[in-house]
Amino acid sequence: MVATVLHEIPLQGGDVTDGVVRIGDTVRRPTCRSSPAVHALLRHLEAVGFEGAPRLVGVDAAGREIITFVPGTAGLTADSVTDQALERLAGLLRGFHDATAGFPLAGHRWEGGSNDDAAPEVIGHCDLTPDNAIFRGDRPVALIDFDLARPTTRLFDVVTTLRHWAPIADPVDRHPLLRDVDAGARVRLFCDAYGLPSRERRRLIPLARLRFGRSYEMMRARAAEGGGWARMWADGAGERIRRAAAWLDTHEDEVHAHLV
Known part of the structure; x- marks a missing residue:
């Protein structure tokens, strides 16, 4: 044989x-x-x-x-940036959060990172970038790469996801398929599909701003360790975070109008 x-x-x-x-x-x-x-x-x-x-x-x-191995496509495509795909991604994230109910929030050693100041509610993926979602057409079928998962709030994981998928970013840093979208409308669409209550939506913009500041400091510190973090920093990750925060400051009222 x-x-x-x-x-x-x-x-x-x-x-x-x-x-x-x-x-x-x-x-x-x-x-x-x-x-x-x-x-x-x-x-x-x-x-x-x-x-x-x-x-x-x-x-x-x-x-x-x-x-x-989960068959499918990662990264942004014409199928994965549609409104229907975004709604389905929100549903998948909600299902993941719900599935972590009963998993102990203490007793494990997680990778550190920026976080919400509120008490943890779930295990968050905390890195749901387009590279970490597997799609088949416009249907997300799996989350991958849980290295940055950790106890957090539902809202923090939603904000982290919207950073990449709304996206909450300066248009100059957006993928061409998302460059001209109405980010505020996509934030609302995601929150509706997830079922985020009104009291949480009122915290979304302040938490996004908090996350930008902490992510910048965390990434700068980790870049000193070398490896992938250093490559990301050298590739302008810090500048992109700063531009995203400035974009949110400028467009806060527009985003907020979609959340009320």
């Missing part, structure tokens, strides 16, 4: 994690300090029947985590 040779196919798209490869129907990723917590979370999501995340298979001989 001839042994089957499984080839490693490098997977691109993430900003921080290097060395992610596909082997057959699995993905191999280097572990990090939050991996035990993430593995516990993935096992919990499987146990409660949440379909929108890869399954944890184990750890290979090289010490890499093994998770199932």
Whole structure:
């Protein structure tokens, strides 16, 4: 019998994690300090029947985590930027948050990062960029890359997601497919689809502003560690955060009008 040779196919798209490869129907990723917590979370999501995340298979001989490969497309496409896709993404994030109910908010070591000052309610993905959502057409089917997941509030994770998907950003930094959209209208659409109550919508803009400030400081500090964070910083991540904050200051009234 001839042994089957499984080839490693490098997977691109993430900003921080290097060395992610596909082997057959699995993905191999280097572990990090939050991996035990993430593995516990993935096992919990499987146990409660949440379909929108890869399954944890184990750890290979090289010490890499093994998770199932989710077929589909990551990144922004004409299909994934539609209003229907945005509504469905909000529903997927809501389903993820609901699925974390019962998972302990304490007792695990998570990757640090900016956060809400309010008491944690759920485990947030905290990095739901277009590279970390898998779509089939205009339907998001899975969230991937949970390295930055941590206890937080629903609103913080919503704000983090809208940063990239509304997007709350200066048009000069937006993807061409989102450059001319009405970001305020997309914020409203997402909040409606998620089911965010009025009291939380009133906190959305102040929390976005708080997040910009803390994200800037956090990313600047991590850039000193080298690796992916340093590459992002050198590529202008800090300047993009500053421009996004300035855009929000200028357009706050317009965004707020969509939230009342």
